[in-house]
Amino acid sequence: MPQKNMAANKDKTIRRILDGATKVFAEAGYSGASVDEIAKAANVNKATIYYHVGDKEALYVRVLHEVIGQTAAGIAARMNNSMTPAEKLATYISGIAQTVENYPPLPPVMMRAVESGGQILSPEVAADLMMIFGILLEILEQGAREGVFIKANPFIIYLMIIGAVAFHRNVEANWDQKPELAMLFKQMDPDFYTKLEGSFSISVANEVTRLLLRALEKQGPQKD
Amino acid sequence: MPQKNMAANKDKTIRRILDGATKVFAEAGYSGASVDEIAKAANVNKATIYYHVGDKEALYVRVLHEVIGQTAAGIAARMNNSMTPAEKLATYISGIAQTVENYPPLPPVMMRAVESGGQILSPEVAADLMMIFGILLEILEQGAREGVFIKANPFIIYLMIIGAVAFHRNVEANWDQKPELAMLFKQMDPDFYTKLEGSFSISVANEVTRLLLRALEKQGPQKD
DNA sequence: AAATAGTTTAACTACATGGTTAGATAACTT
DNA sequence: AAGTTATCTAACCATGTAGTTAAACTATTT
Numbered sequence: 432m433p434q435k436n437m438a439a440n441k442d443k444t445i446r447r448i449l450d451g452a453t454k455v456f457a458e459a460g461y462s463g464a465s466v467d468e469i470a471k472a473a474n475v476n477k478a479t480i481y482y483h484v485g486d487k488e489a490l491y492v493r494v495l496h497e498v499i500g501q502t503a504a505g506i507a508a509r510m511n512n513s514m515t516p517a518e519k520l521a522t523y524i525s526g527i528a529q530t531v532e533n534y535p536p537l538p539p540v541m542m543r544a545v546e547s548g549g550q551i552l553s554p555e556v557a558a559d560l561m562m563i564f565g566i567l568l569e570i571l572e573q574g575a576r577e578g579v580f581i582k583a584n585p586f587i588i589y590l591m592i593i594g595a596v597a598f599h600r601n602v603e604a605n606w607d608q609k610p611e612l613a614m615l616f617k618q619m620d621p622d623f624y625t626k627l628e629g630s631f632s633i634s635v636a637n638e639v640t641r642l643l644l645r646a647l648e649k650q651g652p653q654k655d
Numbered sequence: 656m657p658q659k660n661m662a663a664n665k666d667k668t669i670r671r672i673l674d675g676a677t678k679v680f681a682e683a684g685y686s687g688a689s690v691d692e693i694a695k696a697a698n699v700n701k702a703t704i705y706y707h708v709g710d711k712e713a714l715y716v717r718v719l720h721e722v723i724g725q726t727a728a729g730i731a732a733r734m735n736n737s738m739t740p741a742e743k744l745a746t747y748i749s750g751i752a753q754t755v756e757n758y759p760p761l762p763p764v765m766m767r768a769v770e771s772g773g774q775i776l777s778p779e780v781a782a783d784l785m786m787i788f789g790i791l792l793e794i795l796e797q798g799a800r801e802g803v804f805i806k807a808n809p810f811i812i813y814l815m816i817i818g819a820v821a822f823h824r825n826v827e828a829n830w831d832q833k834p835e836l837a838m839l840f841k842q843m844d845p846d847f848y849t850k851l852e853g854s855f856s857i858s859v860a861n862e863v864t865r866l867l868l869r870a871l872e873k874q875g876p877q878k879d
Numbered sequence: 880a881a882a883t884a885g886t887t888t889a890a891c892t893a894c895a896t897g898g899t900t901a902g903a904t905a906a907c908t909t
Numbered sequence: 910a911a912g913t914t915a916t917c918t919a920a921c922c923a924t925g926t927a928g929t930t931a932a933a934c935t936a937t938t939t
Contacts, residue, residue: 436907437906437915437916440915440916444917461687462683462687463687465895466896476917477897477898477918478900478918478919479916481899482916482917568843583866584844584847585844586823586844587819587859587862587863587866590818590819590823591815591819591863595811595814597818616810620808620809623808642807642812642815642870642871643870645805646866646867647866660937661886661935661936664886668887689926689927700888702888702929706886710927711927
């Protein structure tokens with residue numbers, strides 16, 4: 432099966448490698464993932480990985496950069512300068528949720544990135560993370576400047592958002608294997624889990640947004 | 656140096672093993688931790704671990720059970736039935752923060768536990784996690800019943816708390832190695848990071864509590 | 880003191896894993 | 910078509926790791 436040209440083939444190979452690596456890293460973490468397993472998942476000889484990308488750490492950094500970079504880009508794309516801070520916050524949260532939805536391996540990878548606190552992280556990845564965080568920072572600052580948001584620690588808000596969205600997606604992904612756990616959660620908040628239109632992630636995003644807006648807005652909705 | 660008796664010596668050995676294992680698991684995760692390393696950290700021969708505790712997974716489960724169980728117990732101990740839901744929530748959050756403060760390896764271990772979504776978890780550990788969550792559930796239900804809290808998804812609240820407290824502790828722990836990151840955060844919210852009395856974790860807990868109470872209380876503090 | 884049971888250790892095994900190499904194959908150039 | 914370069918592969922190597930074993934050592938019992 433001859434290809435158009437070498438470059439295209441190369442790109443396809445690298446694509447396969449990165450996809451396989453993302454999947455395996457997401458499932459098993461950095462140490463838990465083996466290069467052999469990644470090679471198998473990518474349908475590629477192991478040496479090809481070393482030829483195209485480099486060693487395991489280089490591969491990991493590349494995956495992180497791609498995954499987190501996509502998230503940052505996705506959020507930025509949805510944002511609009513004419514929005515109010517509240518609208519922007521809603522967009523921000525649902526943007527993260529949406530990316531998580533489209534890109535299931537993201538949460539564990541992202542969590543490990545934050546978790547390591549900059550240990551394994553390359554400057555590129557750190558920049559990606561800072562970009563995601565920076566968007567939120569601006570929203571909160573604008574809100575405070577305009578007098579619609581109270582002052583609050585932005586990093587804590589950030590962690591609350593990531594924690595809720597990423598963890599929830601992750602726990603939810605394991606519901607198949609723990610049906611009794613799923614049942615329990617659904618009993619706890621039937622409204623939430625039964626009449627969800629669209630996806631879980633979106634519902635989670637909506638709930639997180641509702642709560643954070645109540646927390647941040649100077650005159651929030653009083654009755655509920 | 657002769658010991659009182661064998662039983663005491665045995666307990667001390669197991670104690671050393673569990674402490675060493677907790678530390679190494681926290682730093683490196685399950686796959687990243689090697690039994691040799693744990694043995695070294697515990698000043699114990701590797702075979703002694705297998706003799707007293709069992710294989711790597713048994714050791715991990717035991718560590719998880721101990722760490723998470725301590726958290727649950729610590730929170731429960733601080734709680735008091737005569738408290739209002741708001742007071743209970745504050746106690747709950749600061750209880751988690753306090754345990755995290757006293758027990759630094761907790762966040763990464765706990766995160767991996769939640770993260771794995773019940774995959775590696777033993778029934779015992781699952782029960783511990785459910786106990787911690789159950790306390791929050793009761794608080795929220797009481798608040799809703801008494802009409803002081805709005806209805807909200809308890810699991811999401813839970814994830815927001817854990818996310819903020821655990822992540823923050825973790826990132827903060829790496830500030831030594833990334834001083835520019837620490838500087839950045841401190842610039843972002845100077846009030847928060849400079850005039851903190853006591854510890855970071857307590858300050859974080861206070862901020863999380865403030866935000867969540869604003870989010871949950873039907874008539875929260877209007878002006879701020 | 881001898882015997883016994885509980886505890887610890889050094890040495891070892893089997894295997895998985897990260898990484899390499901030399902050669903094959905396919906693509907591009909002339 | 911021949912030669913050159915980029916891409917890929919099977920086989921291999923060195924090391925690290927989970928787990929075992931048999932023997933040494935220590936406390937307890939008789």
